Amino acid sequence: QLQLVESGGASVPPGASLRLSCVASGSALSQYNMGWFRQAPGKDREWLSHITWLGESTHYSDSVKDRFTVSRDNAKNTMYLQMEDLKPEDTGVYFCTAAPRISSWTLTWEEYNYWGQGTQVTVSS
Numbered sequence: 001q002l003q004l005v006e007s008g009g010a011s012v013p014p015g016a017s018l019r020l021s022c023v024a025s026g027s028a029l030s031q032y033n034m035g036w037f038r039q040a041p042g043k044d045r046e047w048l049s050h051i052t053w054l055g056e057s058t059h060y061s062d063s064v065k066d067r068f069t070v071s072r073d074n075a076k077n078t079m080y081l082q083m084e085d086l087k088p089e090d091t092g093v094y095f096c097t098a099a100p101r102i103s104s105w106t107l108t109w110e111e112y113n114y115w116g117q118g119t120q121v122t123v124s125s
Contacts (some may be wrong), residue, residue, distance in 0.1 A: 009119030022096030032098040040092035071114040
């Protein structure tokens, strides 16, 4: 059973950078494609990014494209989300997700197989 734990969330001013981590245990992360979602207060959960099991293909939502970068280190069983030029609208709880290698990058939250508990990111001056 794969377990995911996010970390790295913080309160930062606009324009700051943060790197989130998602550490897996219970199974090898290399068996899974991975995703990042976030949920802002009062809003629906939003898909942000996807990375294939080898890391050779990534996808981003328009809201974070060119500011966020997803990566992974399978040897460390860890996925990352590097966030640059953070904006107040980036505030929310950030979640990592996992699905088998054969899965599509277009999966919805419910279609993933594993979810982390989330880490809070607050962007405010």
